[in-house]
Amino acid sequence: MTVAADVLEIDDALAQYDPVMGLEVHVELNTKSKMFCGCPTEFGAPPNTQTCPVCLGLPGALPVVNARGVESAIKIGLALNCEIAEWCRFARKNYFYPDMPKNFQTSQYDEPIAFNGWTEVVVDGETYRIEIERAHMEEDTGKSTHVGGATGRIHGASHSLVDYNRAGIPLIEIVTKTIEVPGEKAAAVARAYVSMLRDLLLALGVSDVRMDQGSLRCDANVSLKPRGSSTLGTRTETKNVNSFRSVERAITYEITRQAAVLSSGGKVVQETRHWHEDTGVTTSGREKSDADDYRYFPEPDLVPVAPSREWVEELRATLPEAPSVRRARLQEDWGFTDLEMRDVINGNALEPIVATVELGVTPAAAKKWWLGELARSANESGQELDALGVGPEQVAEVQKLVDEGTLNDKLARQVFEGLLAGEGTPAEIIEKRGLALVSDDSALIEAIDRAIAANPDVVEKVNSGKPAAAGALIGAVMKDMRGQADAAKVRQLLNEKLGI
Amino acid sequence: MTDLTRKTAAELAELMTSGQASSVEVTQAHLDRIAAVDGDVHAFLHVDAEGALAQAKAVDTKRAAGEQLAPLAGVPLALKDVLTQEGVPTTAGSKILEGWKPPYDSTVVKRLKAAGIVILGKTNMDEFAMGSSTENSAYGTTHNPWDLSRIPGGSGGGSSAAISAYEAPLAIGTDTGGSIRQPGAFTGTVGVKPTYGGTSRYGLIALASSLDTPGPCARTTLDAALLHEAIAGYDPMDSTSINQPVPAVVEAARDGDVAGLRIGVVKELGGEGYQPGVEARFHEAVELLTKLGAEVVEVSCPHFEYALPAYYLILPSEASSNLARFDAMRYGLRVGDNGENSAEKVTSLTREAGFGAEVKRRIILGTHALSSGYYDAYYGQAQKVRTLIARDFAKAYEQVDVLVSPATPTTAFAIGDRIDDPIAMYKNDLCTIPSNLAGNAAASFPCGLADEDGLPVGFHVMAPVMRDDLCYQVGAALESALAEQWGGVLMTKAPELGVTR
Numbered sequence A: 001m002t003v004a005a006d007v008l009e010i011d012d013a014l015a016q017y018d019p020v021m022g023l024e025v026h027v028e029l030n031t032k033s034k035m036f037c038g039c040p041t042e043f044g045a046p047p048n049t050q051t052c053p054v055c056l057g058l059p060g061a062l063p064v065v066n067a068r069g070v071e072s073a074i075k076i077g078l079a080l081n082c083e084i085a086e087w088c089r090f091a092r093k094n095y096f097y098p099d100m101p102k103n104f105q106t107s108q109y110d111e112p113i114a115f116n117g118w119t120e121v122v123v124d125g126e127t128y129r130i131e132i133e134r135a136h137m138e139e140d141t142g143k144s145t146h147v148g149g150a151t152g153r154i155h156g157a158s159h160s161l162v163d164y165n166r167a168g169i170p171l172i173e174i175v176t177k178t179i180e181v182p183g184e185k186a187a188a189v190a191r192a193y194v195s196m197l198r199d200l201l202l203a204l205g206v207s208d209v210r211m212d213q214g215s216l217r218c219d220a221n222v223s224l225k226p227r228g229s230s231t232l233g234t235r236t237e238t239k240n241v242n243s244f245r246s247v248e249r250a251i252t253y254e255i256t257r258q259a260a261v262l263s264s265g266g267k268v269v270q271e272t273r274h275w276h277e278d279t280g281v282t283t284s285g286r287e288k289s290d291a292d293d294y295r296y297f298p299e300p301d302l303v304p305v306a307p308s309r310e311w312v313e314e315l316r317a318t319l320p321e322a323p324s325v326r327r328a329r330l331q332e333d334w335g336f337t338d339l340e341m342r343d344v345i346n347g348n349a350l351e352p353i354v355a356t357v358e359l360g361v362t363p364a365a366a367k368k369w370w371l372g373e374l375a376r377s378a379n380e381s382g383q384e385l386d387a388l389g390v391g392p393e394q395v396a397e398v399q400k401l402v403d404e405g406t407l408n409d410k411l412a413r414q415v416f417e418g419l420l421a422g423e424g425t426p427a428e429i430i431e432k433r434g435l436a437l438v439s440d441d442s443a444l445i446e447a448i449d450r451a452i453a454a455n456p457d458v459v460e461k462v463n464s465g466k467p468a469a470a471g472a473l474i475g476a477v478m479k480d481m482r483g484q485a486d487a488a489k490v491r492q493l494l495n496e497k498l499g500i
Numbered sequence B: 001m002t003d004l005t006r007k008t009a010a011e012l013a014e015l016m017t018s019g020q021a022s023s024v025e026v027t028q029a030h031l032d033r034i035a036a037v038d039g040d041v042h043a044f045l046h047v048d049a050e051g052a053l054a055q056a057k058a059v060d061t062k063r064a065a066g067e068q069l070a071p072l073a074g075v076p077l078a079l080k081d082v083l084t085q086e087g088v089p090t091t092a093g094s095k096i097l098e099g100w101k102p103p104y105d106s107t108v109v110k111r112l113k114a115a116g117i118v119i120l121g122k123t124n125m126d127e128f129a130m131g132s133s134t135e136n137s138a139y140g141t142t143h144n145p146w147d148l149s150r151i152p153g154g155s156g157g158g159s160s161a162a163i164s165a166y167e168a169p170l171a172i173g174t175d176t177g178g179s180i181r182q183p184g185a186f187t188g189t190v191g192v193k194p195t196y197g198g199t200s201r202y203g204l205i206a207l208a209s210s211l212d213t214p215g216p217c218a219r220t221t222l223d224a225a226l227l228h229e230a231i232a233g234y235d236p237m238d239s240t241s242i243n244q245p246v247p248a249v250v251e252a253a254r255d256g257d258v259a260g261l262r263i264g265v266v267k268e269l270g271g272e273g274y275q276p277g278v279e280a281r282f283h284e285a286v287e288l289l290t291k292l293g294a295e296v297v298e299v300s301c302p303h304f305e306y307a308l309p310a311y312y313l314i315l316p317s318e319a320s321s322n323l324a325r326f327d328a329m330r331y332g333l334r335v336g337d338n339g340e341n342s343a344e345k346v347t348s349l350t351r352e353a354g355f356g357a358e359v360k361r362r363i364i365l366g367t368h369a370l371s372s373g374y375y376d377a378y379y380g381q382a383q384k385v386r387t388l389i390a391r392d393f394a395k396a397y398e399q400v401d402v403l404v405s406p407a408t409p410t411t412a413f414a415i416g417d418r419i420d421d422p423i424a425m426y427k428n429d430l431c432t433i434p435s436n437l438a439g440n441a442a443a444s445f446p447c448g449l450a451d452e453d454g455l456p457v458g459f460h461v462m463a464p465v466m467r468d469d470l471c472y473q474v475g476a477a478l479e480s481a482l483a484e485q486w487g488g489v490l491m492t493k494a495p496e497l498g499v500t501r
Helices: A010-016 A067-079 A183-204 A244-263 A309-317 A323-334 A338-346 A350-358 A363-381 A392-404 A409-420 A426-433 A441-454 A456-463 A467-480 A487-498 B009-017 B023-041 B049-064 B107-114 B157-164 B181-186 B221-231 B249-255 B276-291 B302-325 B343-354 B357-370 B376-399 B422-429 B433-438 B468-486
Strands: A017-028 A091-094 A104-107 A114-123 A126-139 A143-147 A159-163 A170-176 A216-226 A236-241 A271-276 A281-287 B044-047 B076-080 B118-123 B170-175 B190-193 B213-218 B262-266 B295-299 B402-406 B441-449 B456-463
Touching (some): A010 A017, A017 A183, A067 A114, A091 B302, A114 A183, A114 A323, A114 A338, A183 A216, A183 A323, A216 A244, A236 A244, A244 A271, A244 A281, A323 A338, A323 A363, A338 A350, A350 A363, A392 A426, A409 A426, A456 A467, A456 A487, B009 B221, B023 B049, B023 B076, B023 B118, B023 B157, B044 B157, B076 B107, B076 B157, B107 B118, B107 B221, B118 B157, B157 B170, B157 B181, B157 B213, B181 B441, B181 B456, B190 B221, B213 B221, B221 B249, B221 B468, B249 B468, B262 B276, B276 B295, B276 B402, B276 B441, B276 B468, B295 B376, B302 B357, B302 B376, B357 B376, B402 B468, B441 B468, B456 B468
Parallel strands (some): A236 A271, B076 B170, B262 B402
Antiparallel strands (some): A017 A216, A091 A104, A114 A126, A271 A281, B170 B213, B190 B213, B190 B441, B402 B456, B441 B456
């Protein structure tokens, strides 16, 4: 008996199967107090210091809805082109877990606050429409820490600690309808969607979207169907994929894993899977079936939420520009071609460029540095662009030095190299690496003289009426100056020297 | 000095206001009475003598300083053990909460304290208020002061027995399907279930969230109204609380005029299954109200017949979820935590050991009723019945101002009589449940003793949402007319309890 490979190559997988995805994103809102009580929501406080009878689920305690949480939910719904319920209720999702104080989660079930929406993402210049099933309000659970095991997971742990500071933090769960896009784009579309959501949530001001603090968490449902088939396959749900890059990697992994299972005649098990950032694989978690029964029923401790149409319209009026509209406006303002804009978006460089342009840098220069230097470097090192440690302020500082003639592009690249290596401020890097342009004419004239002396044939050509040949001399001078010369200045001096 | 425990709350308040008694004296008299009789009655699970006397002393000090005090300041009260009181053991009659001292006051307790009402202790009840006899208490059964071999009703049997045994002039109960009114009827006292949302549930250990209502227990209508006024009113901590002024219950209790009031006798709540002595007293009371000028008609509420089955789907469904929090993780009983067992196992062992049979029965029932595939047929259908019952009420209130019925089909039964027959036990609440399902106001007032057993009968008045005052109106009229016949309120006919110590 041969053992089937764990995964297929992605190309082989996509040659046989079409992936179908569904994404559930949980967003922690940045309200000052929790969803159903007055406890503060600050991240990082000592364990169990931000609790009260309500969020600890003490006997007798009752929830009261945080109006600001409802407002944020409506804004998110509107920004995702959803309908906003005229009347909806909270529901109890019943299941036992020690980090859930009441052993039910106050959530919404068949009456979400927002539903039937859509949004768009752009991948490789193509626009993909994502249908939004719903966005609903719920509360977060406490946070369990499993102690004594090797992996930090519950398996093998000797005991667990629970911090209820997180219990009751308002969450919005945003659920897409099934996403079916060409297989080779699927993972990238998912990534673009989550990335777009982050930008949107930040623009709405409803969440801090700190993925490192878990304030945006993505569960990715993936299933495969034979190419061209319309029958949906069995899905898996990969939980807590917590970076854009992981979304793409986890989905790609699941496609290749499920393809291997199916192509060897096996069946995909409907289950929850865990994503391992370090090894880049998912592993089986809890087996999940349709028999999972949360015994939802309307939360009798809360009254229905019935946002007035006036309020909804007021909130709609406060929404920032939609991302697609904004992109079109920026492209026009900046004078970028479609192709250039596509590169910017694919490189996740839109927001950094906006910020850099706001600091006075021309769009073209901002794009050059962000895409040419920084995005390339991020890509090479497998990092997110915003994790590089180089921000719009530094890019603007370097460009200012270029504009002033202290640096040319080539030297500027070396400054970026220094910045990425953490060598200090641009000024310090110029100092340490000795990168400033030579502006001393006499030094340049000496170099020009050396170039003329070393290249009599070129001088001959120039003198015989071919001034374009002088470029070779400029190159020689620049080489001589180890790049630390202003090429325009060199040309000017050379021309004077050669009398052209 | 006359026995302070025989005074009504209103009389005690008057004695204290006029300087004839101090709250410490009044409180001590009741503590003495508890010490004397509670060995037989077992109304209390916990007596907080020290806390009560401290509270009483504080009221006396304020009064001496000339501070303006609330009407019931200094009057003692017995609190049903289902409401949290900071630092005082609160069990809801369950082993699973044994030893738990809540870190916070329920809204009812906050208001009692603000009104200067002295809390003597916590009263016995069926576990998590599931029952009609207190026999489901994990801490023993309360005995009916009228006949110690009988149950005092439930779930709030402790509260009603305490006032009936003169251990307290006032008590707080909670009514989910009749838990204030049925014990009131069985002990010859007044029990009022306010409009749902009229009194706050914050700090009430939930049985069924959409039904639970705290309310007053007392020996007279006026006392009940005074207590009602002290605890009622909007509470922002309870989302289902009604943001409207408290109905004028005290005024209604003082007024007691039913001339021209339209009273509907509910056709469906009587006849087969009703004890003859109960029906006799009920109809006499209706006659009396007619003589006082009320217009009495018969009214049909055809869906009341489905109230009991609907109630026994909605209540367990909500309870199964409300009681899920008792998992041994944060408070209360913890069984099997030996360093080997998983959290899940500890939860399971704790619930096995900590919950009584009736609680388990209802958790299983409710879990089943909410399960996918059964939800629509059970919980969903029950909610529809609930709507139909509310419509029956609405339609009836187009014709009449209040509805009346016996409070219970029978008088208090013997301890052990129905404990093995849940359905017979559940039928106790036939008359009281519809008001919980519709959320309207209802109350039970004493209307005499049944001929066959000499035990108290309750007269049940149901009024529209936020018309609690109408219940008091009728109760006060009946009370004064009957007192004239009897030469005092019904309680004066209660047998004297042997002093056990």
